[in-house]
Amino acid sequence: MACESHVYESPPEGAAVDWTIPQDWAAYSQEDHHTWDLLFERQVEQLPGRASQAFLDGIDVLSLSKPGIPDFEELSEKLMELTGWQVVAVPGLVPDDVFFDHLANRRFVAGNFIRRPDQLDYLQEPDVFHDVFGHVPLLANPAFGDYMAAYGRGGLRALEFGSLNKLARLYWYTVEFGLIEEEGALRIFGAGIVSSHGESIFALDDPSPNRIGFDLKRVMRTNYRIDDFQQVYFVIPSFEELLRVTVETDFAPLYRELENSSDLAPDDIDDDDTVITIGTQAYAEAKANGARAASAG
Ligand code: PHE
Ligand code: FE
Numbered sequence: 001m002a003c004e005s006h007v008y009e010s011p012p013e014g015a016a017v018d019w020t021i022p023q024d025w026a027a028y029s030q031e032d033h034h035t036w037d038l039l040f041e042r043q044v045e046q047l048p049g050r051a052s053q054a055f056l057d058g059i060d061v062l063s064l065s066k067p068g069i070p071d072f073e074e075l076s077e078k079l080m081e082l083t084g085w086q087v088v089a090v091p092g093l094v095p096d097d098v099f100f101d102h103l104a105n106r107r108f109v110a111g112n113f114i115r116r117p118d119q120l121d122y123l124q125e126p127d128v129f130h131d132v133f134g135h136v137p138l139l140a141n142p143a144f145g146d147y148m149a150a151y152g153r154g155g156l157r158a159l160e161f162g163s164l165n166k167l168a169r170l171y172w173y174t175v176e177f178g179l180i181e182e183e184g185a186l187r188i189f190g191a192g193i194v195s196s197h198g199e200s201i202f203a204l205d206d207p208s209p210n211r212i213g214f215d216l217k218r219v220m221r222t223n224y225r226i227d228d229f230q231q232v233y234f235v236i237p238s239f240e241e242l243l244r245v246t247v248e249t250d251f252a253p254l255y256r257e258l259e260n261s262s263d264l265a266p267d268d269i270d271d272d273d274t275v276i277t278i279g280t281q282a283y284a285e286a287k288a289n290g291a292r293a294a295s296a297g
Contacts, residue, residue: 012091019098023072023089023112032114033068039120039129040065042197050204052180052189054144054239058137069114070132079136083145087136092125097159103152108139121197134191135175143239148175150247163255166220173219174242179203179211179235186211186235186276202229208283209233210267213274216245217254222264231266231284235276 011019044065047056062078064070076086088102089112102109110131115123126134138144151171158167176192186204193199203209210232212218219234236242264270267281 015091019090019094020088021091021112025071028069031117035114035117036069036129037067040133043133043195043200046200047194050188050200051194052187053182054141055137055189055194058140061140062137064133064137069128072110075136079139082140083142085139085145087132096164097156100152100155103148104156106149108135130191130195134195138189141239143243147239147243147246150243154251157251161252161255166255166258167251169220169222169224172224173222173234174236177230177233179233181235181237199229203233206283208279208281210269210279211235211276213276216249218270218273220254220258221261223266225266228287229283231279231281
């Protein structure tokens with residue numbers, strides 16, 4: 001996930017100065033590996049025809065269907081050959097500058113713990129399933145790998161401008177919850193969707209959310225919710241185009257401009273939007289009504 005908050009001020013005991021820790025693969029229990037296998041099988045079953053081809057290809061070339069939690073060293077060896085990326089373990093969320101520095105140097109930081117068997121469908125912090133199954137397959141794709149490294153450099157720059165909240169929306173609506181158009185159909189690629197059993201159906205099939213063509217400035221104006229399925233998804237035309245527009249745009253003037261423009265709510269539709277589907281927002285409204293009814297007692 002995008003790191004907006006963090007738990008520690010300095011690397012905790014046992015972590016290196018760059019905050020990495022050993023994955024300690026040998027320490028996983030049978031139950032841990034079994035949890036991975038359950039999550040993996042559930043997802044691969046429903047992803048063909050839903051997930052971006054680049055994501056499915058990544059699962060194949062990285063041999064992720066091998067049973068058990070992947071060994072980061074083995075993964076890194078394969079990734080290094082393909083796109084120069086590595087996967088390194090960290091103890092939970094790390095400070096923003098540390099996170100960006102790793103990305104800029106093609107090191108993807110992943111949590112090494114796995115959720116408990118009673119948390120298959122939902123958990124607050126990213127675990128190894130979200131981080132590795134969700135994020136790593138696309139790092140085998142050259143354009144997406146370049147995008148993530150560029151994002152790390154852009155993150156360091158956004159910190160200097162004090163505009164990280166704007167840039168974080170780009171990460172959220174692409175890396176975590178992005179959709180892509182492939183062969184005339186919508187596909188999911190965001191890690192938050194592909195690693196979620198419920199949202200990988202909802203994001204494509206549910207009539208509730210809006211689906212809008214990707215526009216850099218539009219995305220950076222849009223708030224997001226972290227507590228439930230998204231109310232809007234943005235659709236990129238290709239990873240190459242996402243890479244091109246983000247690398248070719250100087251964000252500094254954009255950040256200045258955005259300081260003086262109002263934010264959009266997740267369910268707002270803007271005049272300039274390329275609307276793909278206008279959602280009913282029925283899912284979000286039912287949730288909000290349920291919450292109100294519950295608090296009214
Ligand atoms: N071009 C951006 C800037 O000027 C950096 C960036 C690249 C951000 C790719 C995100 C993704 O800050
Ligand atoms: Fe994530």
